[in-house]
Amino acid sequence: MPKRIYTFRQGEAERTADAVAALGLKGANLALLASLEAPVPPGFTIATHAWRETKGAGGDLPQALRADLRSAVEWLESVTGRRFGGDQRPLLLAVRTSAGTQLPGLAESVLDVGLTDRTVDVIAAELSDSDFAYRSYRRFIESYAALVFDADLAEFEDLADREKDRVGWGIEPRNVSEWRMLIARYHDFLERELGAVVPQTPLQQMVEVVQASFASWRSLSAANHRMLHAIPENAGLAITVHAMIFNERNQKSGRGRAVSRDLSTGAKRLTGEFSIGGRIEAFDEPPEPIDLATFVERGAPSFAPVLAELAGHVRRIEAHAGDAVEVDFMVGDGALFLMQYRPARRSAGEAVRVAVELVSDGIIEPQEAILRIDPASLDLLLHPTIDRGGGLTVLARGMGASPGAASGEIAFTSERAQAMAADERPVILVRNETHPEDIHGMHVAEGVLTIRGGTTSHAAVVARGIGKPCVTGAGSLRINAARGVLHAGDRVLKEGDRITIDGSSGEVIAGEVRLIRPSLSGDFATLMGFADGARRMRVRTNAETPHEARAARSFGAEGIGLCRTEHMFFEGDRIQSMREMILASDETGRRRALAKLLPIQRSDFIELFEIMAGLPVTIRLLDPPLHEFLPNSDTEIVETAQKLAVDEAVVRQRIAALEEFNPMLGHRGCRLAISYPEIAEMQARAIFEAAIEAGERAGAAVVPEIMIPLVSLRRELDFLKARIDAVAAKVMEERGRRIDYLVGTMIELPRAIIRADSIAEAADFFSFGTNDLTQTVYGISRDDAANFLSTYVRQGILDRDPFQTIDVEGVGEMIALACEKARRTRPDISVGVCGEQGGDPASIAFFEETGLDYVSCSPFRVPIARLAAAQSAIRLSRAGRGRGRR
Ligand code: PEP
Numbered sequence: 001m002p003k004r005i006y007t008f009r010q011g012e013a014e015r016t017a018d019a020v021a022a023l024g025l026k027g028a029n030l031a032l033l034a035s036l037e038a039p040v041p042p043g044f045t046i047a048t049h050a051w052r053e054t055k056g057a058g059g060d061l062p063q064a065l066r067a068d069l070r071s072a073v074e075w076l077e078s079v080t081g082r083r084f085g086g087d088q089r090p091l092l093l094a095v096r097t098s099a100g101t102q103l104p105g106l107a108e109s110v111l112d113v114g115l116t117d118r119t120v121d122v123i124a125a126e127l128s129d130s131d132f133a134y135r136s137y138r139r140f141i142e143s144y145a146a147l148v149f150d151a152d153l154a155e156f157e158d159l160a161d162r163e164k165d166r167v168g169w170g171i172e173p174r175n176v177s178e179w180r181m182l183i184a185r186y187h188d189f190l191e192r193e194l195g196a197v198v199p200q201t202p203l204q205q206m207v208e209v210v211q212a213s214f215a216s217w218r219s220l221s222a223a224n225h226r227m228l229h230a231i232p233e234n235a236g237l238a239i240t241v242h243a244m245i246f247n248e249r250n251q252k253s254g255r256g257r258a259v260s261r262d263l264s265t266g267a268k269r270l271t272g273e274f275s276i277g278g279r280i281e282a283f284d285e286p287p288e289p290i291d292l293a294t295f296v297e298r299g300a301p302s303f304a305p306v307l308a309e310l311a312g313h314v315r316r317i318e319a320h321a322g323d324a325v326e327v328d329f330m331v332g333d334g335a336l337f338l339m340q341y342r343p344a345r346r347s348a349g350e351a352v353r354v355a356v357e358l359v360s361d362g363i364i365e366p367q368e369a370i371l372r373i374d375p376a377s378l379d380l381l382l383h384p385t386i387d388r389g390g391g392l393t394v395l396a397r398g399m400g401a402s403p404g405a406a407s408g409e410i411a412f413t414s415e416r417a418q419a420m421a422a423d424e425r426p427v428i429l430v431r432n433e434t435h436p437e438d439i440h441g442m443h444v445a446e447g448v449l450t451i452r453g454g455t456t457s458h459a460a461v462v463a464r465g466i467g468k469p470c471v472t473g474a475g476s477l478r479i480n481a482a483r484g485v486l487h488a489g490d491r492v493l494k495e496g497d498r499i500t501i502d503g504s505s506g507e508v509i510a511g512e513v514r515l516i517r518p519s520l521s522g523d524f525a526t527l528m529g530f531a532d533g534a535r536r537m538r539v540r541t542n543a544e545t546p547h548e549a550r551a552a553r554s555f556g557a558e559g560i561g562l563c564r565t566e567h568m569f570f571e572g573d574r575i576q577s578m579r580e581m582i583l584a585s586d587e588t589g590r591r592r593a594l595a596k597l598l599p600i601q602r603s604d605f606i607e608l609f610e611i612m613a614g615l616p617v618t619i620r621l622l623d624p625p626l627h628e629f630l631p632n633s634d635t636e637i638v639e640t641a642q643k644l645a646v647d648e649a650v651v652r653q654r655i656a657a658l659e660e661f662n663p664m665l666g667h668r669g670c671r672l673a674i675s676y677p678e679i680a681e682m683q684a685r686a687i688f689e690a691a692i693e694a695g696e697r698a699g700a701a702v703v704p705e706i707m708i709p710l711v712s713l714r715r716e717l718d719f720l721k722a723r724i725d726a727v728a729a730k731v732m733e734e735r736g737r738r739i740d741y742l743v744g745t746m747i748e749l750p751r752a753i754i755r756a757d758s759i760a761e762a763a764d765f766f767s768f769g770t771n772d773l774t775q776t777v778y779g780i781s782r783d784d785a786a787n788f789l790s791t792y793v794r795q796g797i798l799d800r801d802p803f804q805t806i807d808v809e810g811v812g813e814m815i816a817l818a819c820e821k822a823r824r825t826r827p828d829i830s831v832g833v834c835g836e837q838g839g840d841p842a843s844i845a846f847f848e849e850t851g852l853d854y855v856s857c858s859p860f861r862v863p864i865a866r867l868a869a870a871q872s873a874i875r876l877s878r879a880g881r882g883r884g885r886r
């Protein structure tokens, strides 16, 4: 027969294996504090098992439990030297519900159980304070009646008001006889209105409070909460009973909360807050933390010894918990009691600082520090955030598509954004949606806001890549292009008006808001160092501009896993040469245009190789359909025709000819290079020439990695690899130099998965393009997914958006299959992932388990990926599954 009641007092606590399940959070916590020698009020916890018995008995406390309760009270009498209902030194108790998790709808605590019309006077005499004794008794009757009789507290208030007016006292009765009169009114009221009597036998009070508290487990809000969080009804409720602490009694009494560390520096320094002489009130937001010295200076010197004692206990609890802790304490007439502790709440920056400090204090191991930090929270440390101290006017809410906050002037086109930025005006680019030609506008803008699109729209992906804050899908805003204004409800904003966007919360805010700039402190670097020591997978970045590549390196990227060369064709005049190539009517014309692009590409690649200084750089051949490079608007079409000296009709014809029903599944990826090998040849030449030149400058060979997109057939790869090899041979002959290089492929189509063994024979490496792979495995267009995927997630049909977190059961299973097949024919093949999921912690855990060699993600995700990779490696090895390949 499991025990029903577990006692505790400083230095000793009756133990049970699954303490939280048996004793609830409060009960388990007090038992632990007691066993850590902390001064806790003596008491006992009625275990959840007793709740189950009571439920079985139809809600009445069974005799056996009543007997156990009696013995527990007797034990308390003996340790406190007080008697329950005694004529001298009566014992008063606090009765509190203690559930296994925080949950609403449970009974409020009932304090001072044991006060009766008789004991109240004994306490008054003992403390020489009848006001205090009667105040406590009044509160006891109110909370008892509310819990046990379901009385309305407002009725007591009315009653006290009437009594006050009748007798003429102020805030409360002035003497014992006025107090007695008020209490008599309370008794009369209960008897008359509810036919109820507050028992004058303490044990009976206790039985009824316990019974009513048990019943609150089945209250409507508790039941709803349990259903929502899948907490079984039978988990049951525990109740903790302890000797009252008179923490409101005098200037030597109070309550407070202490934190073991200064969370802003991580240093060991007790901080906290306290209150003296007030009523018991919920502590939601703790007031500004203060330190011990200030506390004493502020006029509470009588607390100095208590706080010194508190500091000692808090240190010990911290060492036991291995984490910064927050401790609730009470002081009754100068005596300290600890009531509860929990890990200290903290911001992302504070969490990093504290974890690193705990390691340097020898309290935890680096591995533990790594596991303590939520990788996603690092995002907040790498980007500016909004200072929410002042009032903010939120104009609209969209999706937080790329983290960080930015303020600037509205620009409605990329051209205007560039012009305004050239005048050194900070710009927020506001578009219905962005297209590839908006890239330069995005580059010069502080942030990007789009009315349409989701978190994988063009704006979102590009903004994350270049580390710009971005809000997408702010659907309540409306751009009136004709008038050049933005409607936000009743407001009309025009170009040059200031707005602020928060790419983490998705808010669009009026005006300029103060921003808090990130600072990557030494602690951040230390934590990253721990992570690097613990991880197996490499972390590369998706980058094409020197700016991104440098940022990624400063965040610790170990190479480039994906350089999307198409992004390099939009800047300045390049787009004209690109358009000239697309508009050319034959191969000779195309080669002429490509010759103009060659030196530009070459110098881009040299710069990337130099920034990456010997680290691997994977360059992908042109991927998107050609129409993406052609002009959209009439004005642009006319302009292009003029610049290239071709007929406007030719431009329009070519645009029409390139139009596709389904461009994402159309003439793109390696299919382009097969139709126009000269494009791939130009790119390969630029890569090889750049590698030779960068290698010569650095005095160390550069080994470029050329990646072919959207392969589904082995023969596509063979065809292109032959062309690339031919270019390599030619460049080597021309330059009289040998270079090593790799040719690999993206795996982003289901057929490539199935044929991975054969494809691997022709590929030096695989890189899973999980954006396209998710799109093609699901048959869901990545550009249209936002319209319905959120409904799927809301309806519970999908747990998560598979474009953000890898779908382990489907897409993931295919990745694992491809790895297994590829390693069969080429055991040493290098495998990575470069889709968006490469920077997502949950996906990284799967990639670690699958034994991928690296993940590649946007620069600002690199630290997140480093930490997530370390966590995954640690968890896997702790689970005894070793590192890597499953
Ligand atoms: C992918 O498909 O996952 C990928 C990285 O390529 P892109 O997003 O450029 O299509």
Ligand code: MG
Pocket: 709, 748, 769, 771, 772
């Ligand atoms: Mg792709």
